[in-house]
Every structure is written in structure tokens, then in C-alpha cells.
Amino acid sequence: xxxxxxKAFFNPKSIAVIGVSRKPEKxxxxxxxxxxxxxxxxxxxxINPKANExxxxxxxxxxxxxxxxxxxxxxxxxxxIVPRVLEECGKKGVKNxxxxxxxxxxxxxxGVKLEREVIEIARKYKIRVMGPNCLGVYNPHTKxxxxxxxxxxxxxxxxxxxxxxxxxxxxxxxxxxxxxMEEIGLSVFVSYGNKADIDEVDLLKxxxxxxxxxxxxxxxxxxxxxxxxxxxxxKVSVKKPIVAIKAGRTEAGVKAASSHTGALAGKDExxxxxxxxxxxxxxxxxxxxxxxxxxxxxxxxxxxENIAIVTDGGGAGVMAVDKLxxxxxxxxxxxxxxxxxxxxxxxxxxxxxxxxxxxIDLTGNATPEMYRKVLEIVTNDPKVDGIIAIVLxxxxxxxxxxxxxxxxxxxxxxxxxLIAATGGTPTQKILLEYQRRGIPSYPEVERAVKAMSALxxxxxxxxxxxxx
Amino acid sequence: xxxxxxKAFFNPKSIAVIGVSRKPEKxxxxxxxxxxxxxxxxxxxxINPKANExxxxxxxxxxxxxxxxxxxxxxxxxxxIVPRVLEECGKKGVKNxxxxxxxxxxxxxxGVKLEREVIEIARKYKIRVMGPNCLGVYNPHTKxxxxxxxxxxxxxxxxxxxxxxxxxxxxxxxxxxxxxMEEIGLSVFVSYGNKADIDEVDLLKxxxxxxxxxxxxxxxxxxxxxxxxxxxxxKVSVKKPIVAIKAGRTEAGVKAASSHTGALAGKDExxxxxxxxxxxxxxxxxxxxxxxxxxxxxxxxxxxENIAIVTDGGGAGVMAVDKLxxxxxxxxxxxxxxxxxxxxxxxxxxxxxxxxxxxIDLTGNATPEMYRKVLEIVTNDPKVDGIIAIVLxxxxxxxxxxxxxxxxxxxxxxxxxLIAATGGTPTQKILLEYQRRGIPSYPEVERAVKAMSALxxxxxxxxxxxxx
Numbered sequence: 001x002x003x004x005x006x007k008a009f010f011n012p013k014s015i016a017v018i019g020v021s022r023k024p025e026k027x028x029x030x031x032x033x034x035x036x037x038x039x040x041x042x043x044x045x046x047i048n049p050k051a052n053e054x055x056x057x058x059x060x061x062x063x064x065x066x067x068x069x070x071x072x073x074x075x076x077x078x079x080x081i082v083p084r085v086l087e088e089c090g091k092k093g094v095k096n097x098x099x100x101x102x103x104x105x106x107x108x109x110x111g112v113k114l115e116r117e118v119i120e121i122a123r124k125y126k127i128r129v130m131g132p133n134c135l136g137v138y139n140p141h142t143k144x145x146x147x148x149x150x151x152x153x154x155x156x157x158x159x160x161x162x163x164x165x166x167x168x169x170x171x172x173x174x175x176x177x178x179x180x181m182e183e184i185g186l187s188v189f190v191s192y193g194n195k196a197d198i199d200e201v202d203l204l205k206x207x208x209x210x211x212x213x214x215x216x217x218x219x220x221x222x223x224x225x226x227x228x229x230x231x232x233x234x235k236v237s238v239k240k241p242i243v244a245i246k247a248g249r250t251e252a253g254v255k256a257a258s259s260h261t262g263a264l265a266g267k268d269e270x271x272x273x274x275x276x277x278x279x280x281x282x283x284x285x286x287x288x289x290x291x292x293x294x295x296x297x298x299x300x301x302x303x304x305e306n307i308a309i310v311t312d313g314g315g316a317g318v319m320a321v322d323k324l325x326x327x328x329x330x331x332x333x334x335x336x337x338x339x340x341x342x343x344x345x346x347x348x349x350x351x352x353x354x355x356x357x358x359x360i361d362l363t364g365n366a367t368p369e370m371y372r373k374v375l376e377i378v379t380n381d382p383k384v385d386g387i388i389a390i391v392l393x394x395x396x397x398x399x400x401x402x403x404x405x406x407x408x409x410x411x412x413x414x415x416x417x418l419i420a421a422t423g424g425t426p427t428q429k430i431l432l433e434y435q436r437r438g439i440p441s442y443p444e445v446e447r448a449v450k451a452m453s454a455l456x457x458x459x460x461x462x463x464x465x466x467x468x
Numbered sequence: 469x470x471x472x473x474x475k476a477f478f479n480p481k482s483i484a485v486i487g488v489s490r491k492p493e494k495x496x497x498x499x500x501x502x503x504x505x506x507x508x509x510x511x512x513x514x515i516n517p518k519a520n521e522x523x524x525x526x527x528x529x530x531x532x533x534x535x536x537x538x539x540x541x542x543x544x545x546x547x548x549i550v551p552r553v554l555e556e557c558g559k560k561g562v563k564n565x566x567x568x569x570x571x572x573x574x575x576x577x578x579g580v581k582l583e584r585e586v587i588e589i590a591r592k593y594k595i596r597v598m599g600p601n602c603l604g605v606y607n608p609h610t611k612x613x614x615x616x617x618x619x620x621x622x623x624x625x626x627x628x629x630x631x632x633x634x635x636x637x638x639x640x641x642x643x644x645x646x647x648x649m650e651e652i653g654l655s656v657f658v659s660y661g662n663k664a665d666i667d668e669v670d671l672l673k674x675x676x677x678x679x680x681x682x683x684x685x686x687x688x689x690x691x692x693x694x695x696x697x698x699x700x701x702x703k704v705s706v707k708k709p710i711v712a713i714k715a716g717r718t719e720a721g722v723k724a725a726s727s728h729t730g731a732l733a734g735k736d737e738x739x740x741x742x743x744x745x746x747x748x749x750x751x752x753x754x755x756x757x758x759x760x761x762x763x764x765x766x767x768x769x770x771x772x773e774n775i776a777i778v779t780d781g782g783g784a785g786v787m788a789v790d791k792l793x794x795x796x797x798x799x800x801x802x803x804x805x806x807x808x809x810x811x812x813x814x815x816x817x818x819x820x821x822x823x824x825x826x827x828i829d830l831t832g833n834a835t836p837e838m839y840r841k842v843l844e845i846v847t848n849d850p851k852v853d854g855i856i857a858i859v860l861x862x863x864x865x866x867x868x869x870x871x872x873x874x875x876x877x878x879x880x881x882x883x884x885x886l887i888a889a890t891g892g893t894p895t896q897k898i899l900l901e902y903q904r905r906g907i908p909s910y911p912e913v914e915r916a917v918k919a920m921s922a923l924x925x926x927x928x929x930x931x932x933x934x935x936x
Binding site: 395 | 635
């Protein structure tokens with residue numbers, strides 16, 4: 001299943017690090033440190049002609065001096081030396097390399113020529129190259145970590161089922177660090193930089209069959225092989241959802257992106273239409289990328305646009321309805337019309353003054369048990385396609401058992417349930433607990449509503465594909 | 469300056485609490501507890517005919533049994549008893565009462581009649597009434613706290629210069645708790661419930677002259693005296709900015725709001741136009757209310773729409789430009805064209821490969837000192853009206869001294885500077901440190917961009933008013 005020969009980038013049998021350093025301020029030091037700290041189990045061969053031992057490992061003068069098989073070489077030497085080093089990799093028979101070094105196409109002039117040279121050498125020896133000018137791979141499943149940023153400063157997220165591929169290294173790291181805090185797990189992270197060889201198309205092909213990956217997220221600034229990309233993205237989308245930020249969507253943004261990556265981006269309406277055709281879900285603001293991804297990763301799709309809102313705060317319910325039904329500033333979905341039978345069932349268990357029609361308002365008398373009962377009734381209404389549960393924890397009878405009560409229905413329900421709650425530290429703690437149990441939770445109602453719209457979009461695509 | 473007689477609601481000389489209880493699960497217990505815990509310095513007179521002492525305080529059988537002057541009475545007895553209690557307040561000569569109790573207009577039928585009765589009694593005795601069905605007031609400056617939610621469960625924000633008045637109690641508490649976590653200070657919080665007497669107009673009039681208040685925020689579901697409201701709001705806006713969420717803006721939202729508060733709301737386009745005419749800044753999504761308010765509270769306004777973006781991550785810069793210049797999904801402002809002189813000055817201090825035109829990209833070579841120098845140059849460019857500084861802390865030479873470096877320019881600059889950074893716990897810690905020093909900071913670029921648009925809107929309004 002690895003006809004493109006990418007497996008060694010994600011699960012290498014052995015690793016050489018070319019350009020290790022003794023000095024902690026150097027990339028070549030931090031790179032090795034991350035690899036060791038991640039707990040990678042295979043052999044690591046550091047390479048530096050002027051050292052014998054670094055960080056407790058034996059150092060080799062060159063890659064050709066290593067007797068054993070090298071599955072992946074990570075290159076962090078100055079750009080002008082990269083071609084020579086790559087040539088040596090070729091002679092050694094290394095088939096996968098990550099070129100961390102910058103100073104190529106992204107700086108223009110000489111850099112462009114240097115990158116072309118690198119590619120020619122790679123072709124000659126049939127070496128697959130990731131980068132240059134990238135961070136490489138972080139794979140918590142195989143404990144591979146080629147990121148030269150110290151894990152104390154740029155936290156790494158835990159194991160999970162969302163893949164994240166980022167054209168921008170800095171953007172990638174900012175997201176990783178945030179994901180770690182939010183305890184959102186990743187299947188793998190890839191920063192592929194200038195994509196001289198390996199690009200989005202290669203990565204999508206690989207991730208399509210990656211068992212650990214249920215959802216793919218992407219940060220893109222330009223798409224190189226547009227037609228091929230859309231073709232493969234469509235294939236992947238049928239199997240698993242892709243959520244993407246495509247930055248550089250305004251004229252000024254495109255200009256900014258082109259001075260940043262040296263790449264040109266197309267008209268945004270065309271991009272948008274193409275992504276949509278491929279079944280991809282587009283994220284715009286920063287938080288949307290993983291807000292959508294974790295809703296999708298929960299595995300429950302909305303096969304219609306009729307949404308029920310359950311709340312214990314009237315105001316928050318009104319704000320959710322506004323965002324849900326507004327076509328301009330909101331997502332343009334519908335407030336589900338509950339069946340008469342559902343409303344009657346709700347009335348039977350709700351306290352007086354509570355509101356039994358959609359948005360269902362349990363009021364300040366809400367209890368965790370009441371939430372469970374209400375969600376059970378609402379998820380069983382055939383006129384409801386998805387549920388947003390606004391669960392403020394301030395009402396007197398609310399407490400942390402709410403997570404258990406909601407989890408019970410969340411496990412049973414085939415329909416998506418998304419949680420929203422606004423509040424301080426106690427609220428954030430409970431939101432994190434939902435997240436740990438795989439229940440998507442959001443710190444404001446609008447984010448939950450937008451995530452629901454991603455589930456509806458996914459449902460529409462799947463219905464179209466499978467003529468359901 | 470208190471011709472409406474509202475001062476006792478914010479800074480009472482003495483307080484009676486009618487309906488205190490011995491049982492911690494009762495509102496009448498928690499209310500007294502909050503008052504005591506807040507550190508309120510004046511005399512507190514708890515009232516309950518069946519108790520002698522509660523929480524260490526002497527209990528009185530009725531308000532008329534108190535010999536001393538009562539400046540403010542807080543009423544938390546069952547709704548049907550409220551008229552009798554209010555009558556007693558009138559006889560005692562109490563001029564300010566907060567009726568916490570629910571069971572009035574918001575429940576319909578008998579409740580509507582009961583509320584009318586309450587108002588008649590209030591008129592007879594010239595009593596000003598806040599509520600019923602409200603939380604009352606939290607004023608960290610005078611240490612007044614009438615909120616019956618335990619401070620352990622609903623955290624209280626620190627002292628500050630933003631006033632927050634909320635028609636919804638639950639929404640109010642969710643915000644308060646969040647503000648406490650974010651260390652955003654309040655001048656005062658008011659939950660005024662059914663507004664049988666005191667409404668937005670009264671509160672705006674009072675806050676216009678409140679020295680502690682620099683910015684007013686509002687959560688509204690309907691506006692009762694539209695014309696009067698807009699008239700006073702316009703007067704206030706000239707003196708200090710007002711930011712408001714007006715929920716119930718869609719047809720479904722209006723319907724939801726009306727079952728929640730029993731009130732009817734008008735056409736949203738009309739509401740929007742009226743708010744704009746009054747110089748009010750409208751917030752839509754939850755986070756926008758205080759994102760805008762704290763940008764405005766920093767006291768620096770953008771008197772034009774030309775914005776400079778400074779970043780140490782190219783991707784984040786591109787995303788900010790997209791949000792800034794997009795007319796549909798963004799705020800429709802302009803990327804400032806820097807003067808040639810500015811660009812030359814920047815080139816002199818920036819490392820090679822950094823980008824000296826707007827968006828200015830310091831790249832991964834950014835240092836805290838470099839940020840200071842760049843911001844100094846950019847704030848002095850007359851073609852720049854405001855600056856968004858994206859300060860990712862992951863580049864190797866970045867560290868927490870960045871806050872000092874930025875603060876130096878922030879203090880000197882007459883132009884607004886807003887900070888954005890995405891990341892995990894280390895980033896959040898630094899964002900909080902900016903906030904503590906009064907420098908508005910945001911966890912994603914889009915939020916900083918939207919906040920900048922609020923400063924531009926404020927600038928436009930002031931220019932129009934003062935023909936500047």
C-alpha cells in the first residue's frame with residue numbers, strides 16, 4: 001500500500017541526522033534532542049565530521065560511514081552543502097530524506113538554482129525529498145519527531161486521529177502547540193515547506209490509506225498541481241473528510257503569500273469552487289480548522305439541516321439560533337420543527353416555565369439528569385438531524401456529572417451532538433473533559449454552530465456521492 | 469449628578485436583604501454570603517421573621533424593625549409576597565430596591581399582574597426598582613455584590629474600566645466568569661431582568677457620568693423605549709464608546725427571544741441602522757463584545773482605515789491580511805501603504821529575507837528588540853492608522869521580554885496597537901501578561917483584526933461628530 005515509497009517518512013526503521021551540532025542554539029542540536037525525547041525506538045545515526053559523541057550517541061563522519069541500513073535521512077546542513085550531502089545519501093542508498101535547511105526557492109536567486117540542483121540529484125538516485133525549508137514530521141503513533149523546536153517551547157499534541165499537513169512551518173507549530181493545550185490528538189503532522197518533491201497530492205494519497213487518520217486538515221497557501229490535487233482530494237473525501245484553510249484568498253492576501261512563499265495563487269472563487277467540488281470543507285478563521293476537524297473526527301454526520309438547540313440559558317439559546325439561521329452572518333441552517341410527540345415527551349419531564357419547543361430551554365432549573373433525558377428524547381426525533389447542547393454550568397443544580405450524563409446519549413446517538421459553554425476556568429475544565437472523551441466541545445455557541453454546519457456540509461457531500 | 473436617584477444601586481451606604489435564609493441551597497443564603505464575601509464596608513441588615521442570626525449577622529424580623537437608614541433593599545422573597553414587602557420598604561422610606569425574585573412578567577398570566585402591582589407600589593412611594601427577575605449589581609470598585617451565584621462557581625472579574633449591563637442574567641454570569649479568567653476588569657456589572665422600572669436608558673444615563681467607566685458593553689434582547697434609547701445612546705457615545713450585542717436578530721432568533729423574555733423585538737435592519745446612528749458598535753459573536761470593549765478601553769482610536777501588520781510568521785500574516793481586506797468574510801479595511809522612508813528604515817534593521825513592506829514579516833529570526841524597533845518605525849509612519857502585531861513566541865530568539873519591548877512602544881504611540889498570537893499554554897500566559905498591562909491581546913489574528921475594525925468604526929464616528 002506504499003507504492004509512492006512514503007512510509008519511511010512516517011514510520012522509519014532507522015534515521016540518520018546529517019548536520020548535528022553540540023551547541024543547543026543550533027537546529028542540528030535541537031533536532032537530535034527532539035528525536036531522542038520523543039522516544040523513537042529505532043537506531044539513530046547522528047552525522048558530523050568533527051564530533052565523536054553528541055547527546056550520548058555515537059557520531060559518524062558521513063552517511064557513507066554508516067554500515068547499517070538508513071531508512072530516513074534528515075538534513076540540516078547549510079543550503080550550499082545540501083547537494084553534496086544528498087549525493088552521498090544517494091550513494092548510500094537512502095530513499096527518503098527530509099531537508100530541514102532553508103535558503104532555497106523561498107529566498108529567490110541562487111536559492112532557486114540550488115533547489116533545482118537538489119531535485120536533479122534526487123531524481124538521479126530516486127530519492128523522495130520532503131522540504132527543503134520545512135520542519136518535517138511529528139508522528140505521535142510511531143514516536144517520530146523531527147521538529148527542531150524544543151518541546152518545552154512548542155508543545156506536542158497527543159496521539160489522535162486527525163492528520164495535519166501545513167505548508168507553513170510557523171503556522172504548523174502555532175497550531176500544534178494550541179492542540180496540545182486543548183488535548184486534541186493528531187495522527188500525524190507534516191510540514192513540507194517548499195515541496196520541491198513531496199507535495200499535497202503525495203501526502204493526501206498516503207493519508208487516504210493511513211489507518212490512524214480519520215480526518216485530514218490542511219493549511220495551504222497555494223496549490224501547485226491544481227487538477228491533480230482536486231482529483232485526489234475527491235477520492236480521499238469519499239473515504240475521509242478533508243478540512244482546509246486556503247490562505248491568500250484576497251488580492252492583498254495573495255500578494256502577501258507570494259512574497260512569503262514565492263508562489264502564485266489563483267482566483268479565490270475558482271479555488272473555492274474546486275475545493276467544494278472535491279468535497280473538501282473550507283475553514284476561514286484560525287479556530288475553524290480544528291473546530292470542524294474534531295466535530296468530524298467524532299464520526300457522526302448531520303444528514304440534513306434541521307438542528308435542535310438545547311440550552312440552560314435563554315440568552316445563549318437566542319444567540320445560537322441567530323448564528324444558526326442567519327444566511328449572511330451565520331450558517332443558514334434550520335431550527336428543527338420538533339414532532340408534537342417529542343414536545344409532549346419533553347413537557348412531561350421539564351419543570352414549569354421551561355420551554356419544550358426548539359430552542360429547548362431547561363432554564364436555571366436544569367440538572368445533569370434532565371439534560372440526559374432531554375437529549376435522549378430529542379435525538380430520537382426523526383425531524384432532528386443534529387443537536388447543539390449549550391450546557392452552562394452556572395445553574396445551581398449543575399455539576400461535573402453533566403459530562404457522564406451527556407456521554408451516555410452521545411455514545412448511543414447516531415446523530416451528532418456538539419457541546420457549547422461560555423465561562424471561566426471551571427467551565428474550561430469541563431469543556432476539556434468532554435474533549436478527552438471525544439465529545440466535541442466549544443467555548444462559545446457560535447463555534448459549535450459553525451462546526452455543525454461542517455457536519456451538514458459533509459452530510460450533503462456523502463448523500464450526493466452515495467445517492468442516499 | 470444623580471438626579472435619577474440611582475447612586476444607591478452602585479454605591480449604597482447601607483443594605484437590607486429581605487428574605488435571607490439559613491439554608492445554603494437557597495438564594496437568600498447565597499445572596500447574603502456574596503455580599504459579605506465581597507468585602508462590602510457598610511452595614512448589612514438581613515431580614516427574616518423566623519431567625520435571630522445568620523452568617524454571623526443580627527437578623528431583623530422586618531424592614532420596619534430597622535432603626536437606621538436603609539439605602540438599598542435587596543428583595544428575594546417569593547413573588548406573591550413581593551408587593552407586601554415593597555409596601556413596607558416604602559413605609560420605611562427606602563428609595564432603591566433590587567427585586568431578585570422571579571415569577572413576574574416572564575412567566576405570563578398572574579406574573580404580569582403581580583409585576584403591575586409592584587410598579588404601582590413603587591410609584592406611590594417613589595421607589596426605584598431594579599428587576600424583578602434579575603441578579604442585580606456587581607461593583608468591584610465599591611465592593612458591592614448582590615449576585616446569588618457562589619463566587620467559587622461563577623468567578624467575579626477584577627476592578628477595571630468596562631461597564632457591562634445585561635438583560636439576561638445567565639448570559640451575564642457566563643461573561644463575568646469568562647472575564648475573571650481572562651483578567652479583564654469591570655467598572656460595574658448590572659443584570660436588570662424584567663426592567664419593570666430601571667431600563668437601559670436609566671443605566672446609560674448613569675454610566676455616562678460614572679468616572680470608573682470608560683467603555684460600556686451591553687447584552688440586549690429587546691429595546692423597550694427605542695427612540696429615547698437611541699437619543700441617550702448617542703449622547704453617551706460622544707463621551708464614551710458603547711459596544712452591544714443585540715440578540716434575536718433573525719426571525720427564528722426573535723421568536724426564541726420572545727418566548728424567553730416575553731418581549732417583542734423589531735426588524736433587525738432597523739435596529740442595526742439605529743444603533744449605528746447612535747454611534748454604537750455592534751458585536752455579533754459572543755467573543756466580539758469584550759474583544760471590542762478592551763480594544764476601546766485601551767483608549768487609542770484608529771482615525772483611518774490603513775492598517776499595518778507586523779508578524780514573525782508569514783502564514784499568520786497572510787491570514788490577517790485576508791481577514792483585514794476581505795469585504796465579505798472580513799472587515800473590509802486597507803493594508804497601509806508604507807512610506808518609502810519607512811521601508812528604508814525597516815530594511816536597515818531587518819535581517820536578510822525579512823520583508824520590509826506591509827505585512828512586515830520579521831520571520832523566524834525575530835527578536836523582542838527587533839519588534840520594538842519595527843513598531844517604533846511603523847507607528848511613526850503617517851500613512852498608518854493602526855497596527856496589528858502578530859507575535860508568535862516560537863521563533864528561537866523570542867522570549868517573555870517581548871511584553872516589555874512592546875509595552876514601551878504601546879505607551880508612547882498615539883495609534884492603536886493590538887496583539888495576536890496563536891499557541892498553547894506558554895502563549896496564553898504571555899497573552900495574559902499583555903492584558904494585565906492594558907495591552908489588548910487576542911488568541912487568533914482574526915479576532916485582533918475584528919477588534920481593529922471596531923477602533924476604525926469608533927474613529928469614523930468621532931470624526932463625524934467633531935468634524936475633525
